[in-house]
Amino acid sequence: MLFEISVHPRGPDTVVVVVGDIDLASIGRFRTDLRRAATAGVGLLVDLRGVDLIDSLGIGVLVGLRRRVGPEGSVRIEVSDGPVARLLTTCGVTEILDVVVVD
Numbered sequence: 001m002l003f004e005i006s007v008h009p010r011g012p013d014t015v016v017v018v019v020g021d022i023d024l025a026s027i028g029r030f031r032t033d034l035r036r037a038a039t040a041g042v043g044l045l046v047d048l049r050g051v052d053l054i055d056s057l058g059i060g061v062l063v064g065l066r067r068r069v070g071p072e073g074s075v076r077i078e079v080s081d082g083p084v085a086r087l088l089t090t091c092g093v094t095e096i097l098d099v100v101v102v103d
Contacts, residue, residue: 002019002020002021003018003019003020003021003022003025003026003029003030004017004018004019004020004050005017005018005019005029005030005033007033007036007037010045012042012043013042013043013044013045014037014038014042014043014044014045015045015047016033016034016037016044016045016046016047017047017050018030018046018047018048018050018051019050019051020050020051020052021051021052021053021054022048022051022053022054022055022057022058023053023054023055023057023058024055024057027055027057027058027061030058030061031061034046034061034062034065035068038065038068038069038073038075039068039069039073040068040069040070040072040073041069041070041072041073042069042073043069043073043074043076044065044069044073044074044075044076045076045078046062046065046075046076046077046078047078048077048078048079048080048084049078049079049080049102051079051084052082052083052084053083053084054084054087054088059087059088059091059093062075062077062088062093062097063093063096063097065097066096066097074098075097075098076097076098076099076100077093077097077098077099077100078100078102079099079100079101079102080101080102080103081101081103085099085101
């Protein structure tokens, strides 16, 4: 199964681009790379537009980002309109994190 993740600085922020499924097979790398990127006070943009599936473990990692960046930091999640966006809304992630649907 395809899974790619890349981390890039963009000014004072950090951009994480994910492509593929976030599931049991990829959760270890997803969690590790996001934890490295999410330091206190950072502005974090997680681009999930290339993700077709995210399971409950992946959602848990996203929610944990809020705590890791602290009150001085920010977390923005970008998703395509589709199953991932609907799941994040249904699970209440959009109430905790800034989730933006991008076409």
